[in-house]
Amino acid sequence: MGGHSKSLNLLVRESLLAVRELATRSHLAKAWEMLQERDREGNPKGPLPYTDEALEEFRLAHEAYPQDLGIIHHLAIGHHARAWDRELAGAPGAFDDWKRALGYWHMLAAGDFWSGLKQKLKAIDPQADAAVIDEARRNLDEDLLNVHVDFVRYYCELGRGERAAAHVEIVRRATIPPAVKMRLIERVYAAMTGSVAEAVGLGAYESALAPIEQFLGLFPEAAYLPALRRHAEICKAWLSRLSHKDNWDEILELAGRAEGPVTALSEHGDLPSQPLAKLAVDELTGEMARRGCDRGRAGLAALQAGTGGSHERDAAHEGFEFAIKWAKIGYEWGRTDSAVRQALPLALHDRGYCSYIGANEVMESDVDSRTKYASAAKLLGAAVAYLEEALACRPDDETIASNLKTLRDEYSRLEMLARRASLDI
Amino acid sequence: MSVWRRGSLTENPYVRNAFRVARLEREVVRRLSVAQRIGEARDVVERDAQAHAIAGKPVTQEEINKAESILHSPERRILEELLVHATEAPPVKHIHRLAGNCAAEMTPGQTRQHATDLSFLLVVVPEFMKRYLGGVKPAEPGFGALELDLAPPFGQQQEEE
Numbered sequence: 001m002g003g004h005s006k007s008l009n010l011l012v013r014e015s016l017l018a019v020r021e022l023a024t025r026s027h028l029a030k031a032w033e034m035l036q037e038r039d040r041e042g043n044p045k046g047p048l049p050y051t052d053e054a055l056e057e058f059r060l061a062h063e064a065y066p067q068d069l070g071i072i073h074h075l076a077i078g079h080h081a082r083a084w085d086r087e088l089a090g091a092p093g094a095f096d097d098w099k100r101a102l103g104y105w106h107m108l109a110a111g112d113f114w115s116g117l118k119q120k121l122k123a124i125d126p127q128a129d130a131a132v133i134d135e136a137r138r139n140l141d142e143d144l145l146n147v148h149v150d151f152v153r154y155y156c157e158l159g160r161g162e163r164a165a166a167h168v169e170i171v172r173r174a175t176i177p178p179a180v181k182m183r184l185i186e187r188v189y190a191a192m193t194g195s196v197a198e199a200v201g202l203g204a205y206e207s208a209l210a211p212i213e214q215f216l217g218l219f220p221e222a223a224y225l226p227a228l229r230r231h232a233e234i235c236k237a238w239l240s241r242l243s244h245k246d247n248w249d250e251i252l253e254l255a256g257r258a259e260g261p262v263t264a265l266s267e268h269g270d271l272p273s274q275p276l277a278k279l280a281v282d283e284l285t286g287e288m289a290r291r292g293c294d295r296g297r298a299g300l301a302a303l304q305a306g307t308g309g310s311h312e313r314d315a316a317h318e319g320f321e322f323a324i325k326w327a328k329i330g331y332e333w334g335r336t337d338s339a340v341r342q343a344l345p346l347a348l349h350d351r352g353y354c355s356y357i358g359a360n361e362v363m364e365s366d367v368d369s370r371t372k373y374a375s376a377a378k379l380l381g382a383a384v385a386y387l388e389e390a391l392a393c394r395p396d397d398e399t400i401a402s403n404l405k406t407l408r409d410e411y412s413r414l415e416m417l418a419r420r421a422s423l424d425i
Numbered sequence: 426m427s428v429w430r431r432g433s434l435t436e437n438p439y440v441r442n443a444f445r446v447a448r449l450e451r452e453v454v455r456r457l458s459v460a461q462r463i464g465e466a467r468d469v470v471e472r473d474a475q476a477h478a479i480a481g482k483p484v485t486q487e488e489i490n491k492a493e494s495i496l497h498s499p500e501r502r503i504l505e506e507l508l509v510h511a512t513e514a515p516p517v518k519h520i521h522r523l524a525g526n527c528a529a530e531m532t533p534g535q536t537r538q539h540a541t542d543l544s545f546l547l548v549v550v551p552e553f554m555k556r557y558l559g560g561v562k563p564a565e566p567g568f569g570a571l572e573l574d575l576a577p578p579f580g581q582q583q584e585e586e
Contacts, residue, residue, distance in 0.1 A: 011526055018523050025515050032513035037480070046448060046479070047510050049439035074510055081439035088435055121503045124454050128499035136427075136504055143427035150434050 027064070028071065031057035049081030069113040076104035080144075087151070098170060102144060106175075109140040141176050145184050153191030161214060164192065168218045185222050189215055196230065205238035209257065216261060225277055228265035232258065232280040239287050244295040244319070251291055255326070258284060266329055278333045285330025286339030292323025293347050300350060303357055316354050323347035331393075345393040349400055352386030355379045356407060359414070373418035380411040428504050441479050442508040443492035448477070451509045456497070463493050 034054035036044035048054075058074045065071055083097030114137045118130045136143075148167040155164035171184050192215045199208035212231045216224070235258040242251050265271065266281050296319030302308030303316060327344035334340035359379035362372055387404040394400060429438050444451055448466045453459055467489050469477045477484045495501045 008530055011523070011530055015523055015527065018519055022515055022520065025513070028513040029515045032510070035510060046445050048480070049437070049442075049508075049510070070511060074513075077439060077508065077510055081437055084437040084439070088437070117503055117506065120454065120506075121499055124456075124502065125499035128503075132500040133503065136507070139427070143429060146427065147429050147434075150430065154434055 023064075025061075027057045027061035028074070031055075031061070031074065050078035052082075054078065055082070067111075069108060069111045069116075072104050072107050072111070073113065076101055076108060079104060095166060095170070098148075102141075102170070102174070105140060105144055109137055141174065142180050142184065145171050145174055145176070146187065149184055149187040149191055152188050153194065156192050156194065156211065165214075165218060172219060182222075185219055185224055186226075188219075189224060189227055193227075193230070196234075200234055200237065203241075205234055208234050209238075213257070213261075223264055223268055225265070225268055225270055225274060228261050228268065229274070229277040229280045231261045232265055232277075232284045235262070236280070236284040236287050239284070239291065242291070244291045244298070248295060251288075252322075255288060255322070258288070259329075263329055266333060271333065281330045281333045282335060282338050282340055285326045286334065286341075286343060288326035289323040289330075289343035289347060290339050292319045292321070292326060293343055293350070295319030296323060296347065296350055296354075300354060300357075303354075313354070313358070317351070320347045320351035320354060324351060341393075345390040345397065345400065348386045348390035348393065349403070352383040352390065352407070353403075355383035355386065356410075359383065359410075370418070370421040373414055373421050377411065377414040377418045380407060380414055383407050384411050428507055439508050441482075441484075441488065443495040443502070443505045444509045445479055446484050446488050446492040447496055449496065450512050451506055452512055459496055463489065463496065 031054040032047070034051050034057060035047040035049075037046055037048050039045055055075070055078045058071060058078060062068070062071045062075055079097045080101035083094050083101055086092070086094035086097060114133050117133050121128045121130055121133060148170045151167040152164045152171075155161070155167070168188055171181075171188060174181065174184075176184075192211050196208045196211060199205070209231065212227050212234070215227055216231070235254060238254060239251065242254070244251065262281060262284055265277060266285075268277070271277055271281070296316045299308060299312040299314070299316030299319060302312040308316075323343055324347045327340050327347060330340040331344050356379070359376040362376040362379065365372065367375075384404065384407050387400060387407055391397065391400045391404055432438060443449075446466070447459075447463045448469075449459060449462045453462065466477060466484070467486065470484055470486055470489060474485075475483050495505050
C-alpha cells in the first residue's frame with residue numbers, strides 16, 4: 001500500500017507540474033494562434049512576426065518562465081518586427097520596441113540559445129559548419145545596431161535629423177565593447193556625412209559643417225578625430241575666402257564655431273600620431289591668427305599715421321588678441337615655418353606695441369601727473385609682458401629683444417616718475 | 426551581411442522571411458520535405474499569382490527562388506531561423522504520458538504509459554487547476570521545475586506522515 005501511495009504521490013506531483021506547464025504553455029499556444037495570418041475563410045496562411053495580442057501572451061509566458069530562451073526569442077522577434085513597422089510608418093512607440101527588442105536579443109546573445117541552433121544545424125547537415133553560429137552570436141549586437149546606423153544614413157539623406165538623432169541615441173547608449181562602439185560610431189559618421197564632400201566642392205561650407213557639427217553634438221564623449229579634423233579643414237577652406245577687411249563679422253562667427261572642435265582636436269590624445277590632423281590644426285589656427293594680425297596691423301597703421309581714432313585702436317587690440325588666442329591653440333602643432341608659428345610672436349609684439357602707443361597717448365594727455373604716470377606705467381607693464389612672451393617664442397629675434405629692452409627702460413623710468421608723483425602728494 | 430540587412434531598409438525583414446515565403450514551418454528539417462514544400466509553394470504561385478500573399482502582397486517566383494537558396498543552404502537556413510517563431514502547441518505529449526501512468530495506477534494490470542483513454546483528464550485537470558494552481562508559488566527559474574515545493578496535502582507534509 002505504501003509503495004502504491006508513493007507512486008501515486010509522484011504521479012500527482014508530476015501532474016501538478018504538467019498542469020502548471022500547460023497553463024504557461026497555453027499562453028504560447030494562444031500566442032501562436034494569434035500570430036496566424038488567415039484567409040477569408042479563417043484558415044491559417046502562416047505566422048506573422050507579431051500581433052499586439054500575441055506579444056501580450058508571450059509577455060505573460062515570459063513572466064512565468066523568465067529564463068526560457070524560446071520565449072525570449074519570440075519576444076525578440078515580435079518587438080523587433082513591430083519596431084521596424086512602427087519606424088517605417090512613423091508611428092509612436094517605435095523606440096520603445098527597438099529598446100525592448102535589443103534587450104531581448106542581448107539576453108539571447110548571453111544565453112545558451114545557440115547550442116540548440118548548433119544541434120539543429122548538425123541534424124540538418126552533419127557536415128555543416130557550426131562556426132557560422134558562433135560568428136552570428138559574436139556579431140549579434142553589432143549586426144542589430146548596424147540596422148540603426150543604416151536608419152541614420154536613411155534619415156540623413158531625407159534631411160530628417162531628429163529621426164537620425166533618435167537612432168544615434170540607441171547606438172550611443174548600447175552596452176557594447178568600446179571597439180565595437182567605435183566601429184559603429186565610424187559608420188554613423190560615414191552615414192551622416194555622406195554629403196559633405198559634395199557640399200565642400202560646391203563651396204557650400206555651411207551645409208558641409210552642419211552634419212559634422214550634428215555628429216559631434218551627438219557623440220561629444222567620443223571626440224572622434226576624423227570628424228574634428230574634417231571640421232577644421234572645412235573651416236580653413238571657408239576662412240580662406242574671407243578677408244579681415246570685408247568679412248570680419250563672418251570670421252568671428254566662424255571662429256566661434258571652430259574654436260570648440262579645433263581645441264578638442266589640439267588636445268586629442270591621438271593627435272601626435274596623426275600628421276593630417278596636426279596639419280589641419282596648424283593650418284586653421286595659422287589662418288585665423290593671420291586674419292587677426294591683418295586686422296590688428298590695419299588698425300595699428302592708422303594709429304601710427306595719426307588717422308586713427310578709438311575705432312582703429314579697438315580694431316588693433318581686437319585683431320591682435322584674436323591672433324594671439326588662435327595662435328596659442330595651434331602653436332604646439334605648428335611646423336617650424338608655418339603661419340601659426342610666425343603669427344604668435346608677431347601678434348604678441350604688435351599687441352605690446354599697441355600698449356606702448358597707448359602709454360604715449362596717456363603721457364601726452366592733460367590728466368594730472370599722478371594718474372598719467374600710473375596709467376602709462378600700467379600700459380607699459382602690459383607691453384613688456386607681451387614682448388617677453390614674444391621673445392620666448394623667438395629668442396633669437398634681435399628686433400624683439402631690442403624693443404623689449406627699450407620698453408623695460410621706459411617702464412622703469414615711468415615707474416620711478418609714478419612713485420615720485422605719488423610721494424609728492 | 427546579417428539576416429536583418431539583406432534587403433531594403435524599408436522592408437521589414439521578419440515579414441517575408443524564407444520560411445514564410447516557402448510556406449514552411451521552422452521545424453521541418455529533412456531536405457526532401459523542404460524541397461517538397463517549396464515545390465508546393467511554387468505550384469500555388471504558378472497556378473494563381475495572387476493565391477500566396479503575405480501581408481496582402483503576393484509572393485513571386487523570384488522570392489520563392491531566393492527562399493529556396495536560403496533553405497537549401499544549412500548555414501543560411503539556420504540563421505534565417507533567427508527571424509522566425511518556433512511553432513508552439515500545448516505540451517499534449519507530456520499530458521498523454523501522464524494520463525497513461527495515472528490510468529495504469531488506477532487500473533491494476535494495465536501497463537504504464539500506454540493508456541489511450543484520456544477522458545478522466547476532463548475531471549482531473551480542472552480540479553487540479555481549481556484547487557492548487559492559484560495557491561502555488563511561481564516557478565523559481567534558478568532551481569528548475571523539479572525543485573518546486575508542492576502545496577499541502579500532496580507536498581512535504583504528506584510525505585512526512
